[in-house]
Amino acid sequence: MTSLKLENISKVFGAGSNRVTALSDIEFEAKNGEFTLIIGPSGSGKSTLLTILGGLQTPTSGKVLLNDQNVENYTPKKLEYLRLKNIGFVLQSYNLVPYLTVQQQFDLVTKVKATNNMSSSSFDTVIDQLDIRSLLHKYPNELSGGQTQRVAIARAMYPNPSIILADEPTAALDSSRVIKVGEMLHDIAHAQNKAVVTVTHDQRLIDYADHVYELVDGILSQQK
Numbered sequence: 001m002t003s004l005k006l007e008n009i010s011k012v013f014g015a016g017s018n019r020v021t022a023l024s025d026i027e028f029e030a031k032n033g034e035f036t037l038i039i040g041p042s043g044s045g046k047s048t049l050l051t052i053l054g055g056l057q058t059p060t061s062g063k064v065l066l067n068d069q070n071v072e073n074y075t076p077k078k079l080e081y082l083r084l085k086n087i088g089f090v091l092q093s094y095n096l097v098p099y100l101t102v103q104q105q106f107d108l109v110t111k112v113k114a115t116n117n118m119s120s121s122s123f124d125t126v127i128d129q130l131d132i133r134s135l136l137h138k139y140p141n142e143l144s145g146g147q148t149q150r151v152a153i154a155r156a157m158y159p160n161p162s163i164i165l166a167d168e169p170t171a172a173l174d175s176s177r178v179i180k181v182g183e184m185l186h187d188i189a190h191a192q193n194k195a196v197v198t199v200t201h202d203q204r205l206i207d208y209a210d211h212v213y214e215l216v217d218g219i220l221s222q223q224k
């Protein structure tokens, strides 16, 4: 199992009168077997926290610990390998490849990461839960916002990472789909002992989370 922790993390952008403290002294752990929600208004630091957690940007101070080791101590190659193997992202930009169909997005994952992806029967279940089977032959520009979001969730799950980091995965979804996605994120964490961390302003997800943190002006506090 992979462990991922933040110790005393701060992030400051800019300098002088443009200085913004996006995160202050954050302590956080992505716990296996649990669905954790970090909820906060626009500009509170949610994306910054999630991208630092996933190693997509570096903090100004503090430590990111992956498997109890400061990520700064890994070689870039080893760190890349650990991330590819263990961390799945659902980002706000969805990062789908524009010239590949939905099915080909999944095939690409198999090319980049050949082993330990979800079995085809488990992935079939995910495709049905997210109701994206009829979209497999479409291109990203043929999908609605909500459809894109569901495909991005499936793609993050397909490589079977032990940690899933999701940035606003339900923003474009109607309430019935939010229920399905909430249940699914909860079930993945529990049934497969994964750490699922979602940052959002969507209060509709609160009921499905094991833990809820609030992020306000870069300060994190646990609510549940």
Ligand SMILES: Nc1ncnc2c1ncn2[C@@H]1O[C@H](COP(=O)(O)OP(=O)(O)OP(=O)(O)O)[C@@H](O)[C@H]1O
Residues within 6 Å of the ligand: 013, 014, 020, 021, 022, 040, 041, 042, 043, 044, 045, 046, 047, 048, 049, 201
């Ligand atoms: N690259 C950057 N350069 C300068 N300031 C930044 C940068 N990224 C984020 N910020 C600032 O840091 C603060 C937190 O931004 P962040 O995107 O993490 O918030 P958020 O809670 O995810 O917002 P939203 O819900 O609108 O996506 C904001 O004040 C933002 O303007």
